[in-house]
Amino acid sequence: MTASVVVTGLGVAAPNGLGEQDFWNATLAGKSGIGPLTHFDASGYPARLAGEISDFTAEGQLPSRLMPQTDRVTRLSLVVADWALADAGVRPAELPEFSMGVSTASSAGGFAFSQQELKNLWSKGSQYVSAYQSFAWFYAVNTGQISIRNGMKGPSGVVVTDQAGGLDAVAQARRQIRKGTSLVVAGAVDALLCSWGWVGLHTSGRLSTAEEPTRAYLPFDDRAVGHVAGEGGALLIMESGDSARARGAEVYGEIAGYAATFDGREPGLRKAVELALADAGVTAADVDVVFADAAAEPELDRVEAEAIVEVFGPHGVPVTAPKTMTGRLYAGGAALDLATAFLALREDTIPPTVHTEPAERYGLDLVVSQPRAARLRTALVLARGHGGFNSAMVVRS
Amino acid sequence: MTARRVVITGVEVIAPGGVGARKFWELLTEGRTATRGITFFDPSPFRSRVAAEVDFDPYVHGLTPQEVRRMDRAAQFAVVAARGAVADSGLALDALDPYRIGVTVGTAVGSTMSLDEDYRMVSDDGRLDLVDHTRADPHFYNYFVPSSFAAEVARTVGAQGPSSVVSAGCTSGLDSVGYAAELIREGTADVVVAGATDAPISPITLACFDAIKATTPRNDEPERASRPFDGTRNGFVLGEGAAVFVLEELESARRRGARVYAEIAGYATRSNAYHMTGLRADGAEMAEAITVALDEARMHPTDIDYINAHGSGTKQNDRHETAAFKRSLGDHAYRTPVSSIKSMVGHSLGAIGSIEIAASILAIQNNVVPPTANLHTPDPECDLDYVPLTARDQLIDAVLTVGSGFGGFQSAMVLAQPERSAA
Amino acid sequence: MSRTFTLDDLKRILLEGSGAPEGTGLEGDIIDTDFADIGYDSLALLETASRVEREYGIELDETVVGEASTPRALLDAVSAHLLDQAA
Numbered sequence: 001m002t003a004s005v006v007v008t009g010l011g012v013a014a015p016n017g018l019g020e021q022d023f024w025n026a027t028l029a030g031k032s033g034i035g036p037l038t039h040f041d042a043s044g045y046p047a048r049l050a051g052e053i054s055d056f057t058a059e060g061q062l063p064s065r066l067m068p069q070t071d072r073v074t075r076l077s078l079v080v081a082d083w084a085l086a087d088a089g090v091r092p093a094e095l096p097e098f099s100m101g102v103s104t105a106s107s108a109g110g111f112a113f114s115q116q117e118l119k120n121l122w123s124k125g126s127q128y129v130s131a132y133q134s135f136a137w138f139y140a141v142n143t144g145q146i147s148i149r150n151g152m153k154g155p156s157g158v159v160v161t162d163q164a165g166g167l168d169a170v171a172q173a174r175r176q177i178r179k180g181t182s183l184v185v186a187g188a189v190d191a192l193l194c195s196w197g198w199v200g201l202h203t204s205g206r207l208s209t210a211e212e213p214t215r216a217y218l219p220f221d222d223r224a225v226g227h228v229a230g231e232g233g234a235l236l237i238m239e240s241g242d243s244a245r246a247r248g249a250e251v252y253g254e255i256a257g258y259a260a261t262f263d264g265r266e267p268g269l270r271k272a273v274e275l276a277l278a279d280a281g282v283t284a285a286d287v288d289v290v291f292a293d294a295a296a297e298p299e300l301d302r303v304e305a306e307a308i309v310e311v312f313g314p315h316g317v318p319v320t321a322p323k324t325m326t327g328r329l330y331a332g333g334a335a336l337d338l339a340t341a342f343l344a345l346r347e348d349t350i351p352p353t354v355h356t357e358p359a360e361r362y363g364l365d366l367v368v369s370q371p372r373a374a375r376l377r378t379a380l381v382l383a384r385g386h387g388g389f390n391s392a393m394v395v396r397s
Numbered sequence: 398m399t400a401r402r403v404v405i406t407g408v409e410v411i412a413p414g415g416v417g418a419r420k421f422w423e424l425l426t427e428g429r430t431a432t433r434g435i436t437f438f439d440p441s442p443f444r445s446r447v448a449a450e451v452d453f454d455p456y457v458h459g460l461t462p463q464e465v466r467r468m469d470r471a472a473q474f475a476v477v478a479a480r481g482a483v484a485d486s487g488l489a490l491d492a493l494d495p496y497r498i499g500v501t502v503g504t505a506v507g508s509t510m511s512l513d514e515d516y517r518m519v520s521d522d523g524r525l526d527l528v529d530h531t532r533a534d535p536h537f538y539n540y541f542v543p544s545s546f547a548a549e550v551a552r553t554v555g556a557q558g559p560s561s562v563v564s565a566g567c568t569s570g571l572d573s574v575g576y577a578a579e580l581i582r583e584g585t586a587d588v589v590v591a592g593a594t595d596a597p598i599s600p601i602t603l604a605c606f607d608a609i610k611a612t613t614p615r616n617d618e619p620e621r622a623s624r625p626f627d628g629t630r631n632g633f634v635l636g637e638g639a640a641v642f643v644l645e646e647l648e649s650a651r652r653r654g655a656r657v658y659a660e661i662a663g664y665a666t667r668s669n670a671y672h673m674t675g676l677r678a679d680g681a682e683m684a685e686a687i688t689v690a691l692d693e694a695r696m697h698p699t700d701i702d703y704i705n706a707h708g709s710g711t712k713q714n715d716r717h718e719t720a721a722f723k724r725s726l727g728d729h730a731y732r733t734p735v736s737s738i739k740s741m742v743g744h745s746l747g748a749i750g751s752i753e754i755a756a757s758i759l760a761i762q763n764n765v766v767p768p769t770a771n772l773h774t775p776d777p778e779c780d781l782d783y784v785p786l787t788a789r790d791q792l793i794d795a796v797l798t799v800g801s802g803f804g805g806f807q808s809a810m811v812l813a814q815p816e817r818s819a820a
Numbered sequence: 821m822s823r824t825f826t827l828d829d830l831k832r833i834l835l836e837g838s839g840a841p842e843g844t845g846l847e848g849d850i851i852d853t854d855f856a857d858i859g860y861d862s863l864a865l866l867e868t869a870s871r872v873e874r875e876y877g878i879e880l881d882e883t884v885v886g887e888a889s890t891p892r893a894l895l896d897a898v899s900a901h902l903l904d905q906a907a
Contacts (some may be wrong), residue, residue: 045530064839065859068867069673097670098685106564108541109507115528118516118601123523126442126604127874131867133605135673135803138506139543139564144804147668153682156668156806157572160544160562168561175579199519199530200541259585260559262551264495271496271557386538387548389560609866610882674863 004256005174007395008249009088009237010339011080013189015051015230015326019083024343027351028371032325034213034228039193047207049216050193051230051327069132070145071110072231073191077142078149080235081185085150088237089249090183092150101154101181102143103173104235105165105188105331110137112194146185146235154181162385163293164260166233166334167393171258173238182243187335189233201229204386206297214355217328219294219321220301220366221356227296230323233332234339252342256280256378256396263388269293270307273380276392277311282378284312287394289350289367289374291337291381294321304382305362314363318372321353334383338393341379345397348376403578404815406655407486407643409478410755411594412742413449413636416458416477418485421742421752422759425767426788430741432634433619435598443603445612447619449636449743450598467536469508470596472546474639474748479550479590486643487655488588495557499586500550502641503563503573503593505747505802506602507543513599515540550590550641558586566802567707568666569593570640570750571810575664577644587649592641593751602635609674611711621771623744625708625737626715626783628776633709636743640751647815658758662795663694663811674803676713680721683799683807687725694811696795698726701733701811703766703791705757705798706783708737709744712776714801719779721799721807734791736784740770750800750808757796757812764792823876825898827851830891833871838864851892858891865894872898878905 010020015033017023026033036042037050058067058075061082066075081102085092092100114137120128135141140158147156155176159168166188173186192201201207208226210216217228244251257280261268277284290312293304308319322340323333344350350372358366381393410417414424414431424431432449440446451474455465458477465473479500483490490498515537519528539545544562551560559580563573570593577591606612613632615622624630650657667689669682691698707718722730738756745752756767765788772785795813800806831846840846841859850858855865862885869885872878878901888894 041527044527063842065841065864067839068837069863098667102668107544114512114601115516117605118513119520119523119526121523121601121604122517122520126600126607127870129601129604129608131605131608131863131870133601134609134611135566138566138803139562140505140566140569140802140804140806141673144566144668144673144806147670147805148672151670153668153670153685155666156565157576157666158564159576160542160564161547161560162542162544165544165561168559172576175583195527196516196519197541199528199533200537202530203533203535203537203541205538260561261496262500262548262557262560264552264555264557268496268557275496385544386542387545388551389544389548608870609863610885614882672861675861 003178004241004254005177005238006241006244006254007236007252007342008239008244009084010342011084011087011235012339013053013076013080013232014336015053015232018055020087027322027325030352030354032213032354034327040195045198046209047202049213049228051228052193053232069136071113071136073110073189074142074145076191077189078145080189081146084185084235084237090237092152097151097153099154099182100152101176101184102146102152102156103169103184103186104143105159105169106139106142107162107190107330108192109139110141111192111197113137115194115196161389163330163334164383164385164389164391165331167383167391168260170236170255170338174255177238177240182239184238185235186238187233187235188331190330190332191231193231217296217324218356219296220305220358220362220364222359224296224298224301228327230327230329232329234335236339253345253395253397257394260391267303269304269390270310272390272392273307273311276394280394282394286378287317287380288376289379290317290319291341291379292319292321293382293384294323305364309363315365318350318367319364320350320367322351324354324356337381341381341395345376345379349373401582402647403581403644403661404647404650405642405658405758406645406650407482408658408755408758409481409485410640410752411451411474411478412638412752413451414742416453424741425738425756426765428768428770428786428788430620430770432622432743437598438600444607444614445603446616447622447634448598449634451638467539468549469511469540471504471508471594472549474596475502475546475594476549476553478592478639478641479554482641482643483554483590488643490555493588495555497558497587498556499558499580499589500547500556500560501563501573501577501589501591502546502550503569503747503751504543504546504595505564505566505569506595506597508540509597509602510599511540513601554590556590565806566804567746568750568800568802568806568808569747571800571808572666574642574751574754575810578661578664581644581646587646589644590641591644592639593748594639595746595748596637597746598635598637623710623740624771625710625740625769626776626779627772628774630710632711634743636745638745638748638752640755657815659761659812660815662813663690665689666806666808669805669807671805676717678716678720680717680724683718683721683801684724686807686809687797690809690811696811698729700795701797702793703760703796704733704735705753705796706735706737707799707801708739710739715776715779718799719781722781730781734766734784734789735781736767736769738767753798757798760796761793761812761814764790766791823902825895825902827891827895830895833868837867837871852890854889876902
C-alpha cells in the first residue's frame with residue numbers, strides 16, 4: 001500500500017483571474033480572458049486573439065535583482081509559487097531544506113528573453129548578449145529559481161511534454177514524495193506571448209484565426225477551428241498525507257492516480273485513462289467529472305470524445321473544458337485544470353465550458369454555459385501534448 | 398515482492414571523436430582529445446573559439462531526407478543513438494506491449510542551433526522586432542518545443558508508454574536515466590529507451606558563455622583546451638553529442654539472456670538552492686546526492702571503485718566536487734580514481750550526463766579507468782587521484798558518476814555489476 | 821578628451837544591468853564595501869563589466885572582475901583603461 005499524496009496549496013495565474021479566488025469566481029461566472037493580443041502588435045499575424053494575463057506586475061512582489069535575469073514566465077512562476085506556499089500555510093524557511101523539492105513542466109522555456117538576446121546578438125554583436133542568457137531562457141529555469149528563492153534542496157527537476165507536462169510534473173512530484181520528500185512545489189506556468197513565440201505557436205498549425213473571442217475556441221463543436229493560445233498556469237503544494245496531517249494542514253484532495261501514454265498504431269489517450277483509473281483503484285463509475293484536453297481540432301476532438309465514451313459510455317459522465325475561458329496555456333493549462341479540479345471538488349460545482357455548442361455526434365455530456373452543482377468526489381483530468389503525448393490524472397477529495 | 402532492479406542492456410554513443418560506442422571508448426582509453434577550433438561557423442567574434450564537434454552525417458546513419466529536415470541536429474543524434482542502443486540490446490521491441498515501453502530524453506537547451514538559425518530568418522538578422530511568420534521554417538514547432546525529441550524517439554522505437562523530455566540543465570543526462578529507472582522500478586514500464594542529447598554549438602550559446610566567462614579562451618591550443626583539475630584550467634570546452642540506453646528490469650533481461658552492462662543501483666538529485674550558476678565551495682548538496690544514491694544502492698563509500706567526475710574544468714566546479722567527494726566518501730575519496738572525460742569530449746551540456754554514464758558502464762565492462770587528459774600540473778586544491786593522461790587497468794565493479802548544472806542541480810548515480818550490487 | 825567613470829556611472833550601470841539590491845542598496849557610503857555585501861554576485865559583476873566595456877569602448881583585463889571586489893577597485897581599473905585610451 002503506497003502512502004497518499006495530497007495537495008495542500010494552490011497558486012493560480014490565469015487570463016481570467018489572478019490568484020485562486022479571482023480565477024474561481026471568474027470561471028464560475030463564465031468570464032473569459034480571451035481577447036485581442038496586446039503584449040505586442042499582432043495585427044500582422046494570422047491569429048490575433050489570446051488569453052493574456054493583463055494585470056500582473058512582478059515589481060514589488062519580487063526583488064529588483066531578479067528582474068534583469070528573468071523572463072516573464074519565471075516571474076509568474078515565482079509569484080505563483082509564493083501564493084501556493086502561502087495558501088498551504090507553509091513557510092519554507094522553517095522546514096528542513098532537503099525535505100522540499102520543485103517539479104515543474106515547461107513547454108518552450110523563456111522565449112521572450114531568448115528573442116531579446118538573439119536580437120542583441122544578431123543586430124549588435126555577441127558582446128551585447130546578457131550574462132543571464134546562459135540560463136534565463138532554458139527549460140529548467142523556473143524550477144531552479146523557485147528552489148533558490150525558497151531554499152528547497154530536495155529532489156527537483158523539469159519534464160517537457162508540451163501540454164501533458166503539467167500533469168507529468170505533478171506525477172513526478174508524487175514519485176518524489178513517495179520516496180520520502182515531504183513537500184514538492186509542482187505544476188507549470190507557460191508564457192510564450194512574444195512575437196517570436198507567437199510565430200512558434202502558429203507553426204503548430206493548430207491556432208484558431210477566428211476574429212471573434214466567442215467564436216475562436218470551440219472544442220467539441222462543429223465550428224471548431226483550432227485553439228486560442230494563452231499564458232499562465234498553476235503550481236500546487238504537494239505533501240505526503242502523513243506530513244499534511246501532522247501539521248494540521250487543510251487538504252484540497254489527493255493525487256489518486258496517473259498514467260501517461262504515447263500515440264502509436266492507435267491513439268493512446270483511452271489507455272492512459274484506463275491505466276490512471278486502475279492506478280487510483282477506481283472504476284469509471286466512480287468518476288464524477290472529466291476535465292477534457294479540448295483541442296478544438298476536429299480529429300483530436302473525435303479521438304478524445306471516443307476515449308471518454310468508450311470508458312464512460314455515451315453521455316456517461318459530465319465533461320468540461322473551462323480552458324475555453326483562458327485559451328490553451330500549454331503545460332500551464334494542464335496544471336491549471338488540475339487546480340480547477342480541486343476547486344470544483346471543494347465547491348461541489350462543475351465549472352462550465354463557454355461558447356461551445358457540442359456536436360451531438362461526440363456523445364458527450366458537456367457542461368456548457370452555466371456551472372453545474374453536483375456531489376463531486378473524484379475527478380479525471382486529461383492533457384495531450386503536441387506530437388502524441390497523453391496524460392491522465394485522477395484526483396479525489 | 399522484491400523490488401524491481403534496473404539494468405542497462407544496450408548503449409549507443411554519439412560523441413566528438415567518432416560516432417559509435419566503440420570509437421568513443423577507443424578515444425577515451427587512448428586518452429585522445431576531440432576538442433578543436435570551431436568549424437561550424439566563423440567563431441572569430443567570440444572569446445572562446447574551441448569546441449568538441451561531432452563529425453556526423455545523418456544520412457550515413459540511416460536518417461531520411463524528411464527526417465533530417467524536420468529534426469534539429471540534437472534530435473537527429475537522439476534518434477540515431479536510440480536505434481543503435483536498441484540494436485545493441487538485441488531486444489525485439491515490437492514483440493513487447495508498446496504501452497510497457499517508455500522513453501526519456503534529456504536535453505538542457507533543446508534545438509538551440511535551429512532556433513538560432515530560425516531567429517535570423519524570421520527577424521532578418523535581428524532587424525525586425527515583430528518577427529515575420531511567413532519566413533518561419535515549416536518544422537519550426539519541432540524546434541520550438543523540445544518535447545519533439547521524446548516524440549521522435551518514441552516513434553522510432555515504437556514506444557507507447559510514458560515518454561518525456563527531462564531537463565535540468567547540465568544534469569539532464571543523469572536525471573533522464575534516473576527518471577527512466579524509476580519508471581521500471583515502480584512498475585510503470587518494463588523497458589525504457591533513455592538517454593540525452595544536446596547540440597549547442599551555435600553563436601548564441603558561445604555568446605552567452607562568453608558573457609559569463611565560463612568557457613575557456615585557450616584558443617591557441619584547441620586540442621589541449623579542456624583541462625579539468627589542472628592548475629592552468631580556465632573554463633570548459635563546449636561539446637555536443639548524445640548517448641542512449643536500453644533499460645530493462647533485471648529478471649526479464651536475464652531470462653532473455655541479454656548482455657547486462659551494469660545495474661542502475663542508485664540515483665539521487667538535489668539542489669543547492671543557492672545560485673543559478675554559482676556553487677558553494679563545500680559541495681554539501683552534491684555530497685548529499687551521492688550519499689542518498691549510495692543508500693539506494695545499499696552500498697558503502699568503500700564499494701566505489703571509480704568516480705566519473707563532472708570535471709568541467711572551471712575552477713569553481715573542480716573544487717566544489719572535490720569537496721563533495723571527500724564529504725560523502727571520506728578517506729575513500731583519496732583512494733579512488735577520479736577522472737573527467739570532458740577533458741577529451743568537452744561539455745555537451747544536457748547530453749554529457751548520459752555520455753558519462755556510457756563511459757562508466759564501459760569502464761565496468763572493460764575494467765579500465767579512462768584518464769583525465771591534459772592534466773599536467775594539478776591544482777593544489779584538487780588533491781585526489783585524477784588519473785592523469787593515461788588509462789588504467791583496474792577491476793571495476795561499481796562506479797559513481799556525478800553531474801552539476803545551472804539551476805543548482807546536483808545529481809549522482811551508482812552503476813554496478815548486478816552480482817556485486819546484490820551483495 | 822578622456823571620459824571619466826564615476827561612482828554614479830557605476831551605480832547607474834549596476835541598476836540597469838542587474839537591478840537594485842535589497843536593503844539599503846546603493847545608498848550610503850558603498851565605495852569600499854564588497855560587492856557581495858552590497859548584494860551583487862559574480863554574474864552581476866560580469867554583466868556590469870560587459871556593459872562598461874560596451875559603453876566606454878574599452879576592453880577590461882579578464883582578471884578585473886575577479887579581483888575588483890569593491891566599487892573603488894572597479895572604478896580604479898576602469899579609470900586606468902580610460903587613461904590608457906586617452907594617452
